[in-house]
Amino acid sequence: MTSKSQSLLWRKIALHLALTPLAIIWLFPLWMMMVFSTMPDFGIFSPEIILWPSTNFLANFANLQADTDFIGAMITSVCVATIYTVLSVLLTSMAGWALARYRFFGRSIIIAIILGTITLPFAVVVIPQFIMVAREFRLANTWVALIVPPLFNSLGVLFMRQAFSMMPGELFDAARVEGVKEWQIFLRVALPLARPTMAALAIILFLQSWNNYLWPLLISSKPGTMTAPVALGTLIGLTKVSWGGIMAGAMLLTAPILVVFVFLQRHFIAGISAGAVK
Amino acid sequence: MPIRTRNAYTFLAPYLLVFAAFWVWPIISSFLISFQNTRINPWKYSLSINWGRLFSDPAFYNALYNTLIILVIQVPVMIAIATVMAVLLNSPLLKARSLFRFAFFAPVVVGEVAYAAVFRLMFSYDFGIINKLIAAVGLTPVSWFDNAHAAMALVIIAVTWRWAGYNAIIILAGLQSIPEDVYEAATLDRVSKVQQFFHITLPLLKPIILFCVILSVIGTMQLFTEPFLITNRGGPGGGTETLGLLLYRQGFLSLNFGYASAVAYTMAALAVAISLLNLWIGRDPK
Numbered sequence: 001m002t003s004k005s006q007s008l009l010w011r012k013i014a015l016h017l018a019l020t021p022l023a024i025i026w027l028f029p030l031w032m033m034m035v036f037s038t039m040p041d042f043g044i045f046s047p048e049i050i051l052w053p054s055t056n057f058l059a060n061f062a063n064l065q066a067d068t069d070f071i072g073a074m075i076t077s078v079c080v081a082t083i084y085t086v087l088s089v090l091l092t093s094m095a096g097w098a099l100a101r102y103r104f105f106g107r108s109i110i111i112a113i114i115l116g117t118i119t120l121p122f123a124v125v126v127i128p129q130f131i132m133v134a135r136e137f138r139l140a141n142t143w144v145a146l147i148v149p150p151l152f153n154s155l156g157v158l159f160m161r162q163a164f165s166m167m168p169g170e171l172f173d174a175a176r177v178e179g180v181k182e183w184q185i186f187l188r189v190a191l192p193l194a195r196p197t198m199a200a201l202a203i204i205l206f207l208q209s210w211n212n213y214l215w216p217l218l219i220s221s222k223p224g225t226m227t228a229p230v231a232l233g234t235l236i237g238l239t240k241v242s243w244g245g246i247m248a249g250a251m252l253l254t255a256p257i258l259v260v261f262v263f264l265q266r267h268f269i270a271g272i273s274a275g276a277v278k
Numbered sequence: 279m280p281i282r283t284r285n286a287y288t289f290l291a292p293y294l295l296v297f298a299a300f301w302v303w304p305i306i307s308s309f310l311i312s313f314q315n316t317r318i319n320p321w322k323y324s325l326s327i328n329w330g331r332l333f334s335d336p337a338f339y340n341a342l343y344n345t346l347i348i349l350v351i352q353v354p355v356m357i358a359i360a361t362v363m364a365v366l367l368n369s370p371l372l373k374a375r376s377l378f379r380f381a382f383f384a385p386v387v388v389g390e391v392a393y394a395a396v397f398r399l400m401f402s403y404d405f406g407i408i409n410k411l412i413a414a415v416g417l418t419p420v421s422w423f424d425n426a427h428a429a430m431a432l433v434i435i436a437v438t439w440r441w442a443g444y445n446a447i448i449i450l451a452g453l454q455s456i457p458e459d460v461y462e463a464a465t466l467d468r469v470s471k472v473q474q475f476f477h478i479t480l481p482l483l484k485p486i487i488l489f490c491v492i493l494s495v496i497g498t499m500q501l502f503t504e505p506f507l508i509t510n511r512g513g514p515g516g517g518t519e520t521l522g523l524l525l526y527r528q529g530f531l532s533l534n535f536g537y538a539s540a541v542a543y544t545m546a547a548l549a550v551a552i553s554l555l556n557l558w559i560g561r562d563p564k
Contacts, residue, residue, distance in 0.1 A: 012371045019366050023381035029439065030384055032407060033396040045405045049414070091293045098289035102282050110290070117301060119492060119553040121500045123522060124546040127311065127529050127539050128304035149300045157293065182285045211389035213503050218530055229391040236395055236507050243399060250392035257387045262380065272386065272444060273451035 033254065036247035044243050057248060064235075064245030069223050073231035074252065080227060081209035084147045088205045089198055092153055096160025097186055101172065111161075114154045122214070130218050141222045150208075150215060156201055159274040163197035164190060196267075203264060204271035207257060228253055312539035321536070328540040338541065340516055341524040348434055348501065348520065349552075353494045356438045357487060360445035365475070367446070368453045382443040390440070394507035397436050401508075426517025429509045433518050436504050441497065445490045452486030453479070488560040495552045499545055502526060521545050 031051075036044055037060060038053040064070050098104075099111060129149050134140040167190065175185045191198070216227040232249045235241045261268055287294075315324040332338050363382050367375065385393070400407050401422040409419035422428045456479065464474050480487075502522035505512045512519030521541060529538030 008371070012373075015366060015369055015371055016373070018362075019372070019378055022363070023378050026385065026439065026443070027381045029393065029396050029400060030388070032400055033392065036396065036399055044399065047405065047410075049407060049410045051407075091296065094289040095293035098286040102286035102289075104280070104283040104286040107286070110294075119496060119549060120301075120305070121496050121542075121545050121549050123500045123525055123542045124308055125301055125304035126525075127535050127542060128307035129300055130530070131307075131311075131535060132299075132304070148296070151296045152293075152301050183288075186289070207387060211391075213390050214526075229389050232395065233391045233507060236391070236398065237510055246395050247399070250395045253392045254388050258384060261384065261387050265376070265379070265383070268387070269383070269447050269451075272447045 030254070030258075033247060033250055036244065037251035039244060039247075041242055041244050044247075056244060057251075060242065060244035060248035061252075062245075063242035064249050067235055067241050067245055068231045070228065070231055070249055070252070072223055073226050073228040076225060077210060077228040080143060080146050081206050083143070084150065084209040085202050085206045087147065088151050088153055088156065089202050091151055092156035092201065093160045093191065093194065093198065094186070095157045096162075097164050097190055099157065100161040100164035101169075101190075114157055117152075117154045126214070126218070129215075134219060139219075141220050141225045143225060145219045146216055146225060146227070150212065153205070155274060156205065159201055159271075160194065160197065162274070163194045167193055197270075200267040200271040200274070203260075203267050204274075207268075210253075210257065308539045308542055311536055312543055314536045316536035317534055328537045331537060332540045332544065337516070337519070337524060338544075341519050341521045341541075342544075344430070344517075344519055345499065345501065345521045347430065348437070349495060349498050352434045352437055352498055353491060355434070356442050356494060357445060357490055359438065359442045360490065361449055361483070361487065363442065363446040364449035364453055365479070367450055382446055384443070385440050386444045386447070388440065390503035391507060393436065393440055394503060397432070397508050401432055423509060424514050426514055429514060429518045433501070433504050433509060436508055437498065437501065441494065445494065448490055449483065449486055452483050456482050484560060488556050492553045492556050495556070496549050499549050499552075500525075 035051065035053050038055060038057045039050065040054070040056045040059065043050060043054060043056070061070075099107060133145045133149060139145040171189060171193075172185050175189055176182075180188075211229060212227070213229045213233065216230045217233065220226050220230065228249070232246065232253065235246050235249075311321075312328050313323055313325055314321045315327045366372070367379060367382070372378065401409070403409060403419065403421050403423065406422070408422075413419050420428050422432045460478055460482075461474060464478060469477070500522040501520045502525075505518040505520050505523050506526070509518040512523045521544070525538050525541045525545070528534050528541060
């Protein structure tokens, strides 16, 4: 073996020696989530170190369902996240289209403001949002309250704008010459071309809505509009609940998204790195 | 109005409407509420009631202190780990890349409540796996929830675990946009890999890393779920109470919206100040 290929081999070994422990540490909590969700409570609280899953998942789930209506909350979460995603993709696509494809008065100001809002914490709007939605409009415990206020999304608009501005302008001009209306150009020509970008954005928006905790915690506390993270959160910290049940709930919140993540990694990654791309 | 402008605003209208109703108005409203006494009905303007209280409130200073401590430790540690992850993942020598990528990126999709639950069990004093492992290597188990410093460390560990991969994704995207021939030229000039990292990679990554720092600062600034759910409502005894938690307690448990708005504005001011500071550090040297 030449010294060059030998040094390459050593570099390869060093790289994997550095990465493997880091990867194990990073996967460990997820592994333990699965282990806990399948163990009876006495197993979770036993003095031994248990690192392998057991078979108690269904019993844990039954406990969870008894402590809080988790199936109902999951259904609410799926519906809320789906409606939110569809509306938000539509809204941000329309705005992104306008900002990418028209030169008009106020355009650069609007872009600057949208960029600026990225640095504003949600905390600064949460109190008036709550007062407006819950007290003035009396919309607490409604789907409108869960779905509409979070619709404002800066990164989504910038992401869609990027996608639309990279499309060749002749395409749209040709349609205009044919006399096609602007909104039809948007719906029939631009949107289909932007499908991969919309898919990436939709995944991220769904995930955001699915995992959202603070706003649903404030605005919905009744069965029917209580989302799954809120339902699970109410159990954490109580003493007389089944921890196996809580972990079964955590697993049910996480596992479907993880499975989707495995298959659609590329889209997830595109969606997350969207904000950084100039 | 030119037809183009009208068309553009038709497309922008729904988005701008949501923006106006749920961001612009709340930002103004929050400012106004922070100058009102909201503990009487109807609310009344009382210019210094909340701001005066804020600057003499030990609970506020405690939350501010905790938030800044978490910020100062957590953000640099996480960004460093994320950079290492991204650089290693980007190496052409790596085998089983998708497996490692999965390991680092999986926490990105895990919700705060789910991971809060598992961290609570893992770090429990008597039966938590972490203390069992600590005891197994002969060290003293740590009282993660009863010791303020340990609880703070736990919050930092949890947030770092949850968000390092997220930042690694962004940094990796930045790495992949650096043209390959820059490194080829450096290799021909016999510049070592380590030197290449410090003299080529890091300077070119600077804008991306600053972007990550700003996003992380804003996220950490309003930290709420972790101290709320993992360390049990900011415990022990306010040891992990953050500004986000103080805002929640004042605004939504005590229903003192005025005081909570003053806290919110302090957080926003801090976030803006730190973002500007970062942009100033990242400015192009003339």
